[in-house]
Amino acid sequence: MKTIKFSAAVDSVLAQQMARDPRIVLFGEDVQALRRNLFVRFGARRVRNTPISESAFVGAAVTAAMAGLLPVVEVYMVDFLGVAMDALLNHAAKTYAFSGEQWSVPMVVRAPCGGGYGDGGQHEQSLWGWLAHIPGLSVVVPSNPADAGGLFLAALEHPHPVIFMEHKLLSDTWLDFLAGGSRSTISFDIPTSGAEGLVPNKWQPIPLGRAAVCKTGSDLTMISVGVGVHQALEAAKILEKEGISVEVIDLRTIQPLDLETIIYSVDKTGKALVIDEDYQQFGLSGELAAVLLEAGINCQYARVCTEDTIPFNRQQESQTLPNLERILSAAHRLVD
Numbered sequence: 001m002k003t004i005k006f007s008a009a010v011d012s013v014l015a016q017q018m019a020r021d022p023r024i025v026l027f028g029e030d031v032q033a034l035r036r037n038l039f040v041r042f043g044a045r046r047v048r049n050t051p052i053s054e055s056a057f058v059g060a061a062v063t064a065a066m067a068g069l070l071p072v073v074e075v076y077m078v079d080f081l082g083v084a085m086d087a088l089l090n091h092a093a094k095t096y097a098f099s100g101e102q103w104s105v106p107m108v109v110r111a112p113c114g115g116g117y118g119d120g121g122q123h124e125q126s127l128w129g130w131l132a133h134i135p136g137l138s139v140v141v142p143s144n145p146a147d148a149g150g151l152f153l154a155a156l157e158h159p160h161p162v163i164f165m166e167h168k169l170l171s172d173t174w175l176d177f178l179a180g181g182s183r184s185t186i187s188f189d190i191p192t193s194g195a196e197g198l199v200p201n202k203w204q205p206i207p208l209g210r211a212a213v214c215k216t217g218s219d220l221t222m223i224s225v226g227v228g229v230h231q232a233l234e235a236a237k238i239l240e241k242e243g244i245s246v247e248v249i250d251l252r253t254i255q256p257l258d259l260e261t262i263i264y265s266v267d268k269t270g271k272a273l274v275i276d277e278d279y280q281q282f283g284l285s286g287e288l289a290a291v292l293l294e295a296g297i298n299c300q301y302a303r304v305c306t307e308d309t310i311p312f313n314r315q316q317e318s319q320t321l322p323n324l325e326r327i328l329s330a331a332h333r334l335v336d
Contacts, residue, residue, distance in 0.1 A: 005145060029074070209258055266297050
């Protein structure tokens with residue numbers, strides 16, 4: 001085992017697989033600078049800068065995948081996938097079904113997501129519920145370096161398109177940017193156990209659709225992804241001191257969902273609290289409620305989500321996004 005940072009774990013897997021598989025190509029805005037180690041090692045033919053046109057280079061990735069390559073596309077922020085949704089929604093996600101399973105589109109879209117640092121509602125969205133809504137797309141949201149590496153390897157081995165989402169408060173690449181220059185006076189909560197941690201000496205894929213039980217408990221189940229997992233673990237420590245035993249589930253992937261783990265845990269505790277930095281309406285939190293209801297689980301249910309457009313003002317932003325105070329308040333309502 002060794003200690004490594006979040007983005008470095010993903011880059012490590014990418015370097016390993018690029019050395020093994022000549023089909024893998026990386027392209028996006030400024031990737032020759034952002035992934036300069038890969039650029040130096042593999043050259044400009046396989047690490048390619050693109051114009052600032054997400055619709056162009058995500059669309060190019062679809063055709064490159066159909067032609068036999070395995071493209072990894074970096075979008076600067078997940079918010080900008082709105083520009084490229086035709087390529088994802090109408091082509092990457094549907095080609096396999098429309099072709100009678102004769103054509104597949106193996107590609108990975110690497111998309112930073114999430115807020116908590118004062119960049120407003122056009123740059124801090126999560127949007128995993130929106131993307132997971134589309135049949136044919138897999139959506140991955142790791143919460144620590146070991147999972148980031150293992151899940152990214154699984155994404156590269158997956159025969160269909162995968163959206164790989166890295167929360168910016170976990171990514172060392174993003175933290176270096178956010179803490180410098182004009183942002184030197186800004187402070188933000190960083191879950192250190194997520195931004196840096198132990199990883200295996202040899203990478204193995206973590207199957208998509210397999211959640212992790214980060215902490216066992218008997219009174220309440222908290223379910224989340226990304227930074228929300230660390231918020232849940234922090235809340236669980238406080239609640240334990242009050243005699244409330246909390247089980248914490250890290251979904252790891254939004255699509256596919258690990259239904260078995262979710263249902264088993266909530267059936268055991270009888271209470272479910274979903275912590276979801278994505279929008280509340282028509283999203284992951286509602287899907288999980290439907291899953292439990294359809295499984296016949298008799299439980300009390302609550303959710304802490306992003307409920308409105310994320311404001312620039314830091315105090316208002318903190319109130320809009322899930323935070324420890326909101327999580328504890330919801331947990332107390334459930335157990336009381």
